[in-house]
Amino acid sequence: MTHDELLSKLFPASHNVIVQDGLVFGGGTLGGSQPVHVIGVAERSFLGVEGAIALAKHVLSAVKGTARHPILVLVDSRSQHMSRHDELMGLNEFLAHLAKCLLLAAAQGHRTVALLYGGSAAGAFIATALACDTLLALPGANPEVMDLPSIARVTKLPLEKLQEMAAATPVFAPGLENFAQTGAVAQTLDPAGDLAAQVLEALSRPPASDERDRLGAERGGRPRAAEIATKVCREAKTA
Amino acid sequence: MSQATTKTQRRVSWFEATARQRLAALLDPGSFTEFLGPAAREISPHLALFSLPAQFDDGIVIGKAKLRGHEVFAAAQEGRFMGGAFGEVHGAKLVGLLRAAKAASRDAVLLLDTGGVRLQEANAGELAISEIIRAIVDLRTGGHSVIGLIGGRAGCFGGGGIIAGCCTRLIVSEPGRISVSGPEVIETNRGVEEFDSQDRALVWRTMGGKHRYLTGGADCFVDDDTAAFRAAAIENLAGRTPLTVSVLEAEQARLKARLRRFGTAKDGSEVWQALGVTNPASVPGMDTEEFLNAVRAVRESADDAR
Amino acid sequence: MAIVGVVASGNLEALFERTDDESACRVEISTAAHGFQPLWEAVLRDFVARGAGGLRISINDGGARPDMVALRLAQGLRLMQGPEA
Incomplete structure (x- = not known):
């Protein structure tokens, strides 16, 4: 689904969402009933220091407003911008800042929902989609940490062998289905149905806490994480 | 490095120490209680698929302890096992520790030493990093501090760098490197013209401890010495305030100002020049005392806008 | 309980735990390097001969x-004989 198609489905009446240098800003009335702030990354862009600070500014100004409208984060990105300039400027602080802004917005009472409709990877994924309370996705979305050929290079394993292994476990290979199984993606939406209604429905069910490890255990993509975290908490209490 | 030293105590290198040695040197003697220690044998369930050996603690040691009498929750990554990278169990141990710290109303100290996500369990590692960030923010908005200590072999890369950026305060030594894309990652993706990962001096000028301290990416610069890390951790733990929207507004202004002021610089030395360091070329060769004296008046402080 | 070493190239970790059986030393080895059983047995025979009863390693x-294996085993044994083990 293209960015424009997505917007027309989410905001059938009108919206003022713009795309500037691959960054998404604006707002609209979801399904004609629920006002939302919108940020995001479009056109499979890389997210660098300039992009992260611009998005964070928009989140902070939403938080400064009196209304606690939800913040919708639309994501079709690549990874963080890999460059000497970005690292010289301290990209880690910029991405952390954006993630913190989204998390603080949630703590201030804004629902934060990301909709992954394209790609996303690595640091850009962590600072946008994964920093929201709820991550929704559309079929065809392609989240990844690193593509398989690169993983093959780093692990020094033949690509064919990796592809074979990827079929047996969701834990390392790219793709929406794998990420859904690990609990990252709360729900995959039906593109043929009323998208706005589906997002509104998700907005009405805020998770009480970070449920992703429990989801990952239920879906089998992260067999141990939830149990380990629970065991640690239990030991900490009795120690 | 200057050879002149008047210290009578034997210096113990943080860089060379293992995760367990670092914890032992950092925390009050005998105060550490480990959670899910090696005897629990909670190893990675995924490494065997890659015919890789497991480690009983999956490369991270977690527990509670005292830091000059103050009870803290502590975690130390072992940079020599799988490059200190985050896998499912490794990450979940830190998630659990941070959640437990919140439940117990305690501060946390994180001894970060990581190449980022463990590719053999990449999706689980990436998600764990996101959960860790959320747990850190939860802890901090509740008024507790999370202090990051960086000076290990593996540096602090990938999602580890983003975790560092979420800490209340960061203590770094010269060998400590903090970045998202590591040198090899930039070179592989963008070519050697963009970044020559073999050029060690370039690596340190771009992401090394001194550069981060000079630009406000770290709050405290110490010798590669476990005793110095301990003293700094004690000092930086005291008197912190909760993470609020105002802190983030101040961080927004701070980062924006950094881009405005240094955004056109091509190299670390140009940034230091713009800061007003008298002789930027001499910065990499200075020992800790010289360096701190030379930059004290000109460095950008984060002023708790983190 | 004692733990020594790390799992890195050319290195190993050894976890020492006490058992009730003073007459035996049980050693479990997990390794990706195959074909070195006689070498392991030689190193372990030397080690056990120095009195490692009641241990699970x-x-x-x-x-x-x-030589690294022998070093780690000696370090672990020393820790187990120390006051805190």
């Missing part, structure tokens, strides 16, 4: 050479 091997 679990090793994760990163491809350590015999």
Whole structure:
């Protein structure tokens, strides 16, 4: 689904969402009933220091407003911008800042929902989609940490062998289905149905806490994480 | 490095120490209680698929302890096992520790030493990093501090760098490197013209401890010495305030100002020049005392806008 | 309980735990390097001969050479004989 198609489905009446240098800003009335702030990354862009600070500014100004409208984060990105300039400027602080802004917005009472409709990877994924309370996705979305050929290079394993292994476990290979199984993606939406209604429905069910490890255990993509975290908490209490 | 030293105590290198040695040197003697220690044998369930050996603690040691009498929750990554990278169990141990710290109303100290996500369990590692960030923010908005200590072999890369950026305060030594894309990652993706990962001096000028301290990416610069890390951790733990929207507004202004002021610089030395360091070329060769004296008046402080 | 070493290239970790059986020393080795059984047995025979009864030793091997194995075993045994073990 293209960015424009997505917007027309989410905001059938009108919206003022713009795309500037691959960054998404604006707002609209979801399904004609629920006002939302919108940020995001479009056109499979890389997210660098300039992009992260611009998005964070928009989140902070939403938080400064009196209304606690939800913040919708639309994501079709690549990874963080890999460059000497970005690292010289301290990209880690910029991405952390954006993630913190989204998390603080949630703590201030804004629902934060990301909709992954394209790609996303690595640091850009962590600072946008994964920093929201709820991550929704559309079929065809392609989240990844690193593509398989690169993983093959780093692990020094033949690509064919990796592809074979990827079929047996969701834990390392790219793709929406794998990420859904690990609990990252709360729900995959039906593109043929009323998208706005589906997002509104998700907005009405805020998770009480970070449920992703429990989801990952239920879906089998992260067999141990939830149990380990629970065991640690239990030991900490009795120690 | 200057050879002149008047210290009578034997210096113990943080860089060379293992995760367990670092914890032992950092925390009050005998105060550490480990959670899910090696005897629990909670190893990675995924490494065997890659015919890789497991480690009983999956490369991270977690527990509670005292830091000059103050009870803290502590975690130390072992940079020599799988490059200190985050896998499912490794990450979940830190998630659990941070959640437990919140439940117990305690501060946390994180001894970060990581190449980022463990590719053999990449999706689980990436998600764990996101959960860790959320747990850190939860802890901090509740008024507790999370202090990051960086000076290990593996540096602090990938999602580890983003975790560092979420800490209340960061203590770094010269060998400590903090970045998202590591040198090899930039070179592989963008070519050697963009970044020559073999050029060690370039690596340190771009992401090394001194550069981060000079630009406000770290709050405290110490010798590669476990005793110095301990003293700094004690000092930086005291008197912190909760993470609020105002802190983030101040961080927004701070980062924006950094881009405005240094955004056109091509190299670390140009940034230091713009800061007003008298002789930027001499910065990499200075020992800790010289360096701190030379930059004290000109460095950008984060002023708790983190 | 004592733990020594790390799982890295040319290194290993050894976990030492006490058992009730003073007459036996049980050693479990997990390694990706195959074909070195006689070497392991030689190193372990030397080690056990020095009195390691009542111990369970679990090793994760990163491809350590015999001298490294002997060093780690000696370090672990010393810790187990120390006041805190």
